[in-house]
Amino acid sequence: MRVLYFGTYERDYPRNAQVISALRGAGVGVLERHVSVWEGRTHKWRAGPVAVARLALAEVRLLRRPVHEFDALIVGYPGHLDLAAARYAAGGRPVVFNPLVSLFDTFVDDRGRFAPGSLAGRALAAIDRRALRAADCVVADTTANAEFLAQRAELPGDRLAVCFVGAEERVFGPGWKPETPFKALFVGKLIPLHGLSTVLEAARLAPEVRFRIVGSGQLEPLLRERPPNAEHVAWVDYERLPAELHAAGCALGIFGTSGKAQRVIPNKVFQALACGAPVVTADTPAARELDDRALRLVPAGDAQALADAVRELAADAQGRETLAARGHETYLRRASEAILGRRWRALLEELL
Numbered sequence: 001m002r003v004l005y006f007g008t009y010e011r012d013y014p015r016n017a018q019v020i021s022a023l024r025g026a027g028v029g030v031l032e033r034h035v036s037v038w039e040g041r042t043h044k045w046r047a048g049p050v051a052v053a054r055l056a057l058a059e060v061r062l063l064r065r066p067v068h069e070f071d072a073l074i075v076g077y078p079g080h081l082d083l084a085a086a087r088y089a090a091g092g093r094p095v096v097f098n099p100l101v102s103l104f105d106t107f108v109d110d111r112g113r114f115a116p117g118s119l120a121g122r123a124l125a126a127i128d129r130r131a132l133r134a135a136d137c138v139v140a141d142t143t144a145n146a147e148f149l150a151q152r153a154e155l156p157g158d159r160l161a162v163c164f165v166g167a168e169e170r171v172f173g174p175g176w177k178p179e180t181p182f183k184a185l186f187v188g189k190l191i192p193l194h195g196l197s198t199v200l201e202a203a204r205l206a207p208e209v210r211f212r213i214v215g216s217g218q219l220e221p222l223l224r225e226r227p228p229n230a231e232h233v234a235w236v237d238y239e240r241l242p243a244e245l246h247a248a249g250c251a252l253g254i255f256g257t258s259g260k261a262q263r264v265i266p267n268k269v270f271q272a273l274a275c276g277a278p279v280v281t282a283d284t285p286a287a288r289e290l291d292d293r294a295l296r297l298v299p300a301g302d303a304q305a306l307a308d309a310v311r312e313l314a315a316d317a318q319g320r321e322t323l324a325a326r327g328h329e330t331y332l333r334r335a336s337e338a339i340l341g342r343r344w345r346a347l348l349e350e351l352l
């Protein structure tokens with residue numbers, strides 16, 4: 001079987017890199033038809049004449065029919081505007097959409113960039129619906145997210161499949177040996193989904209525990225008044241993230257309270273589990289899909305509960321070891337590249 005991974009997707013984004021790696025590991029030949037638009041751009045969806053022109057030119061280039069033979073076409077993330085070109089390029093072959101997110105959900109509900117009834121909000125909702133309905137199969141990252149996408153686009157259940165995000169195993173692997181003293185590691189974009197304000201308040205409530213925050217983004221101004229036990233590093237190279245995770249006392253997931261935060265398990269949770277680190281994250285329907293025993297779950301947005309959980313882990317070395325082992329075992333059983341590769345191959349075979 002050969003598939004064409006197609007579009008303006010961001011090549012280095014973990015969801016795309018991991019899916020391609022998992023497919024190849026499952027014996028699927030993966031060709032790429034990629035036109036760069038988003039690489040190297042911090043604010044990928046910020047509209048402007050240059051961005052619009054780049055995207056329009058990319059879509060024209062994608063309309064050229066591929067010269068190589070393939071059995072199915074996968075539109076990568078972000079690819080919501082690529083579906084028209086994808087259907088043409090597929091030439092009647094099945095088109096699979098790997099959207100990861102709803103644009104409306106991300107920029108209206110979660111980040112609050114636009115009001116729901118605004119022109120931009122309505123446009124994002126229309127783009128979501130058109131893209132999702134154009135695919136023969138939409139692959140969501142959790143069942144909770146699949147149900148949400150189906151509702152947004154009024155899709156029947158047989159047009160959706162679920163495949164966890166997982167981790168790119170050429171980068172992330174076991175080796176957890178926490179440094180002393182204990183530190184709670186938060187890695188990610190500083191967006192509302194991740195709940196930075198909850199993490200900072202937990203650090204204030206547990207001043208005896210070190211917190212290390214790695215990342216930048218929308219909520220970065222909150223860090224100007226961070227407590228003294230919370231250090232901030234604006235950037236760590238992707239290839240160096242495993243070293244951060246291996247040295248952490250525990251890894252922090254997401255703690256936001258939006259609807260989207262209830263439906264997703266972010267890359268960083270799978271990356272931490274792949275590295276064998278214990279994970280503390282919000283108690284959500286999505287997290288429970290993975291395995292609630294593999295994670296230390298706390299109520300979303302509850303800084304006191306997060307502070308208490310981190311304190312308990314800092315004081316209980318055996319508890320950390322147990323949680324770490326359970327989490328890594330769950331990763332291998334539910335979300336490793338071998339498991340996800342077989343899942344992706346099976347859904348493609350079913351389409352064909």
